[in-house]
Amino acid sequence: MSENLKTIRELADELGVSKQAIWQKIKRDASIDLRQFTSTKGNTVYVNVDGQKIIKSMFKNDSSTKERQHKDDVDDNEKDDVDTQNEVKFLRNLVSEIQSEKKELHKLLDQQQRLALQDKKLLEEYKSEIKELKSLTMSKRGSEGDDFIQKENAVENRVKEAQNKNKKWWYFGK
The missing domain is CATH 1.20.5 (Single alpha-helices involved in coiled-coils or other helix-helix interfaces)
Structure with a gap:
C-alpha cells in the first residue's frame, strides 16, 4: 500500500473520533461522493489524500x-x-x-x-x-314440410304474376 492511503480506522484515530462518526458525517453531507476518493481491498476501505483532507475539514468546524x-x-x-x-x-x-x-x-x-x-x-x-x-322445425317440415313448401311456392308464383300483370310497357318509358 502507498503511504498516502489511510483506512477509515486510521483517520478516526488521528481525529480522535469513532469510525461510525466519520461514516455519519459522510452520510449527512450528501454533496460529497466519497467513492471518488476511496478504494476497497477486501472489506477495508482506503481513503486517498484528497478524501482525507475533506474528512478532516468536516471535523474542524466542531468543538473539542x-x-x-x-x-x-x-x-x-x-x-x-x-x-x-x-x-x-x-x-x-x-x-x-x-x-x-x-x-x-x-x-x-x-x-x-x-x-x-x-x-x-x-x-x-x-x-x-x-x-x-x-x-321442432325439422319435425314440422318432415310431416307438413312438403305441403307447406308447395303452398309457399304457389303463393310466391301468384305474387310474381300479379306484379307482372300490373306493369305496363309505357310505364317504364317515363
Missing part, C-alpha cells in the same frame, strides 16, 4: 474531540432510533396497503369467475334452446 465524539454518538443513536422507527412505521403501512390490495384483487377475481360461470350457463341454455327449435 471528546464532546464531538460523545455528541455524534448520542445524535447518531437518536437519529438511528428515529430513522428505524420511521422505517418500521413505513414498512407496516406498506404491508397493510399490500394486504388490502390483495383482498380487493381476490374479490375481483371471485367476481370475474362467477360472471364467467353465469355466461357459460347462459350459453349452454341458448344452445339447448336452438337445438330444440331446430328439432
Whole structure:
C-alpha cells in the first residue's frame, strides 16, 4: 500500500473520533461522493489524500474531540432510533396497503369467475334452446314440410304474376 492511503480506522484515530462518526458525517453531507476518493481491498476501505483532507475539514468546524465524539454518538443513536422507527412505521403501512390490495384483487377475481360461470350457463341454455327449435322445425317440415313448401311456392308464383300483370310497357318509358 502507498503511504498516502489511510483506512477509515486510521483517520478516526488521528481525529480522535469513532469510525461510525466519520461514516455519519459522510452520510449527512450528501454533496460529497466519497467513492471518488476511496478504494476497497477486501472489506477495508482506503481513503486517498484528497478524501482525507475533506474528512478532516468536516471535523474542524466542531468543538473539542471528546464532546464531538460523545455528541455524534448520542445524535447518531437518536437519529438511528428515529430513522428505524420511521422505517418500521413505513414498512407496516406498506404491508397493510399490500394486504388490502390483495383482498380487493381476490374479490375481483371471485367476481370475474362467477360472471364467467353465469355466461357459460347462459350459453349452454341458448344452445339447448336452438337445438330444440331446430328439432321442432325439422319435425314440422318432415310431416307438413312438403305441403307447406308447395303452398309457399304457389303463393310466391301468384305474387310474381300479379306484379307482372300490373306493369305496363309505357310505364317504364317515363
